[in-house]
Amino acid sequence: MTQPMPTPEGTFHLACWTDKGPIRAWFATLWKEYMEDLYKLGGDLLPTDNNVKNFRHLFDGYTTGELDGVCVFWTPAGEEHPAVVTMGGEGFRGGTKWDKKCDTIATMWGVYVRPQYRGHSLGFGAQSVGRKTLLEQGFTHCKTEVMTTNEGGKGNWKDLDKAMDIEVLGVCCLATLEE
Numbered sequence: 710m711t712q713p714m715p716t717p718e719g720t721f722h723l724a725c726w727t728d729k730g731p732i733r734a735w736f737a738t739l740w741k742e743y744m745e746d747l748y749k750l751g752g753d754l755l756p757t758d759n760n761v762k763n764f765r766h767l768f769d770g771y772t773t774g775e776l777d778g779v780c781v782f783w784t785p786a787g788e789e790h791p792a793v794v795t796m797g798g799e800g801f802r803g804g805t806k807w808d809k810k811c812d813t814i815a816t817m818w819g820v821y822v823r824p825q826y827r828g829h830s831l832g833f834g835a836q837s838v839g840r841k842t843l844l845e846q847g848f849t850h851c852k853t854e855v856m857t858t859n860e861g862g863k864g865n866w867k868d869l870d871k872a873m874d875i876e877v878l879g880v881c882c883l884a885t886l887e888e
Contacts, residue, residue, distance in 0.1 A: 717785055722782055740821070792826045
């Protein structure tokens, strides 16, 4: 029987506007890596600079307080650059807020763990820190998509389901259209 790998030492921290210089660049780097991985798994969102810029607008909104939401990083001990990111909160497109049925549902945009740190529940940990902040901001539910081709992501979602008493409101599916 193999022994589980020890969890690497590191720190979870919330992004805030006061450290916007490096943290904003680190977010863009990690989010681009996340989008590239997601695209390789069959995601439809292209990992372009324009799409990263759109997510950076959300990041800016969450870190300035313009939008309710959170961005959580995990940084390995002794390192300057984060290796894990997750972000969630109000959703908006092009700087406008959507009118919707319930303003207490947060959108979890994703979680990314660099390959060398996967398998240690760091994505789960980052989402747990984010969940606490979202609850403090008045959100009662969150919605997200999980790629069925991402085994680690599916396991993370199942763990979150147990830990957070999540009510599954629906599943986002992609079907091939045929005549």
